[in-house]
Amino acid sequence: MPTSHIFEVPLRLVSAALTQARAESPRESCGLVVRISGDLVYRPCRNLAEGHAHFHLAPEDFARAESEGEVVAVVHSHPNASPEPSEADRVMCERWGLPWLIVNVPVGHWQVLVPSGYRAPLVGRPFSHGVLDCFSLIRDHFAEVVGIEIPDFERPDDWWLKGGNLYLEEYERAGFADVTGQALREHDVLLMQLRAQVPNHAGVYLGADVVLHHLQNSLSKRETYSGFWARVTRKVVRHRSLC
Template structure:
């Protein structure tokens, strides 16, 4: 779908919705219903202003109405140029993304193109490009292993969540804490929280690959600080 296939009237409707939701991001869907293309605004359940989490019920309602042909969201006070998280999510949805800017009114269409973010130097976006996403991508690209994904609410570790300790066995890992480290081991770390809330992959030779909030993913020396904050080491059962 080229940008010109979106009727200007629908883009104007999406822009009006975006303006009404600013400074938070708006989100919606383009739906082909009874042969007509319509825009359906959806609720953004994200707690912050820098991303969106579309209400599943709103998507289901739109899907029941007709064919969902595009995802729409806004970049308030920012260029409609897609972020790295936009590119990743566009691939996951397998649909064009119409990104609109308010208050200026610029817009851009992003199409799925097979984009895969680099393991080193990727931007951070919680739930899309974060420490767990990096582990999943590393295992897929390096070992050909597909790890399950888990819903990760914003600041889950401050709201009674304990996702890493409760989830590592479900993801196929076993506890090897205290054993000599091996390449591909996952290090569960605790940073200013009551539970482990960060993780990285041990690459061997005293190097950890990880992704901190508000930073690019990187390789760092493991011994020292990162070793001190590690609470558990887990290993995928296929590597034991």
């Protein structure tokens, strides 16, 4: 089985992770490797995510593990899929700054992913809500192209169907001002409404009638802005440093 030159995984921990993964399949399981008094132990955690395709490790479980010792790795399963890291795995591994142990069930293969400075491409990235979605794309565009860090916000699955209004409630706190009705400029953010009661999609205007955005169940892409996307735009906001 594969190992990492940076993080060696004892087989007993892999076995413990696989036991949990088989018990929780077809949902993804998750857990933590914790160093306690010099020994590595596995701590199963709760997955709070809706659906089977991803995981959201319970914050209380992480806090409990931290109270026991040093958290040294994150673990999750890929039921009925290769343990090869997904694009979302690579992004989240960087965000956590910890090695990830990925186990496959039912076969039992596993792989270790370590932080390496990876960045998902702005165009062609797959969709994973809360990790690689339209808001993540806006944040990454501003960080990589404009040099501006935009704060992240918690966004549960289907927040727009559960009384949430993320974009309209948070754009000012993120450093943006309403410029709806003014001539569009490069890096303006377009807040759009798709089959919802509130704006639930957004993209970055790149100039020359082009928008960069990321729709659910598709790859991020550049696309002509006029026509449909202009019709569903409800507000245009501009970072205050660019006003």
